[in-house]
Amino acid sequence: MKRLTAALLGALSLSACAQSKAPADAKPADKPAAVAASAPKVAPGTPDARAVAAIRELDQKIRIDRVGAAPLPGFREVIVAGKTLYVSDDGRYLIQGSLYDMRAKQDLSEVSLSKVRKELLKQAPLADRIVFAPPNPKYTVSVFTDIECGFCQKMHSEIAEYNKLGIEIQYLAFPRMGLGTPDYKKMVAVWCAADRKQALTAAKTGRPVPMKDCQNPVSAQYQLGQRAGLTGTPMILTANGEQLPGYLPPQAMRAYLDELAKAATATKTATSG
Structure with missing residues (x-):
C-alpha cells in the first residue's frame, strides 16, 4: 500500500524542478506562501x-x-x-x-484542466508580466519562462517574428531550479529592473543584469506554474488555458493557434445548432 501511495504522490509531485527555500533576506512579497x-x-x-x-x-x-x-x-x-x-x-x-x-474525439481531462488554468492565469496581473506585443495582436499566450532554459532562450530570440505574426507574448517567471537559487535571484533582478523587457533580453542572451531585490511576483508566479501542472519550460498557455506542446517556432505556433481557434468555432457552432 505504501508503495502504491508513494507512486501516486510521485506522479502528483509539484516539483517540475528542484525546490529550495526562499532566500532569508527576501522581501515579504518574495517569500512563498505557507503551504x-x-x-x-x-x-x-x-x-x-x-x-x-x-x-x-x-x-x-x-x-x-x-x-x-x-x-x-x-x-x-x-x-x-x-x-x-x-x-x-x-x-x-x-x-x-x-x-x-470517443464520439466527440475530445480529451475531456484536458478540457477541464484548461478551465482551471484559465482561472489560475487571472491571478497573475498584467502589470506583473513582461509583455512583448504587436500593435493589434490576433492571439495572446502566457509563457512560463526561465532565463537559463535553452528553448526559452530560442523562443525569445524569435520574439519579433511571433509579434509580426500577430502573437502577443506575456511572460511569467518560473525559475526552474527552484526558489532561493542563483537562477531565482537572477529572475528577481530581471523583474526588479527599471526596464524589464531589456533586462529579460539581456539575461536570456547571456549578458549581465545588475542584481537587485524588490517586492516582486517571481515566487507567486513560480507557485502558479506548479498549480498549472508545469513539467518543463517554456510552458505556453492560450487565453483559454489550453496548453501548447512546448516550444514552437513562430510559424508553427501561429498555425497551431489558428487550428485551436477553428476547432473552438466548430464546437460552438455544433453546440448552438
Missing part, C-alpha cells in the same frame, strides 16, 4: 466531500483546485497540481489519467 491544505468548499457527506477526503488520505497538504461532477458516471473529477483525477462517489476508487470521449 496549506486548500480545497474548494464542499458539503459534508457528499460525493465531493468523499473525493476530497480520499485525496487528503494521500497528502494532507496538497492543494485541490477543483472538485465536481465527472463526465464518467459514478465519479467525481478532482484537479490537483495540474492533473485530473477521478474519484468514485463513495471515495473508494481513484483513477489517474486522461478521459477521452
Whole structure:
C-alpha cells in the first residue's frame, strides 16, 4: 500500500524542478506562501466531500483546485497540481489519467484542466508580466519562462517574428531550479529592473543584469506554474488555458493557434445548432 501511495504522490509531485527555500533576506512579497491544505468548499457527506477526503488520505497538504461532477458516471473529477483525477462517489476508487470521449474525439481531462488554468492565469496581473506585443495582436499566450532554459532562450530570440505574426507574448517567471537559487535571484533582478523587457533580453542572451531585490511576483508566479501542472519550460498557455506542446517556432505556433481557434468555432457552432 505504501508503495502504491508513494507512486501516486510521485506522479502528483509539484516539483517540475528542484525546490529550495526562499532566500532569508527576501522581501515579504518574495517569500512563498505557507503551504496549506486548500480545497474548494464542499458539503459534508457528499460525493465531493468523499473525493476530497480520499485525496487528503494521500497528502494532507496538497492543494485541490477543483472538485465536481465527472463526465464518467459514478465519479467525481478532482484537479490537483495540474492533473485530473477521478474519484468514485463513495471515495473508494481513484483513477489517474486522461478521459477521452470517443464520439466527440475530445480529451475531456484536458478540457477541464484548461478551465482551471484559465482561472489560475487571472491571478497573475498584467502589470506583473513582461509583455512583448504587436500593435493589434490576433492571439495572446502566457509563457512560463526561465532565463537559463535553452528553448526559452530560442523562443525569445524569435520574439519579433511571433509579434509580426500577430502573437502577443506575456511572460511569467518560473525559475526552474527552484526558489532561493542563483537562477531565482537572477529572475528577481530581471523583474526588479527599471526596464524589464531589456533586462529579460539581456539575461536570456547571456549578458549581465545588475542584481537587485524588490517586492516582486517571481515566487507567486513560480507557485502558479506548479498549480498549472508545469513539467518543463517554456510552458505556453492560450487565453483559454489550453496548453501548447512546448516550444514552437513562430510559424508553427501561429498555425497551431489558428487550428485551436477553428476547432473552438466548430464546437460552438455544433453546440448552438
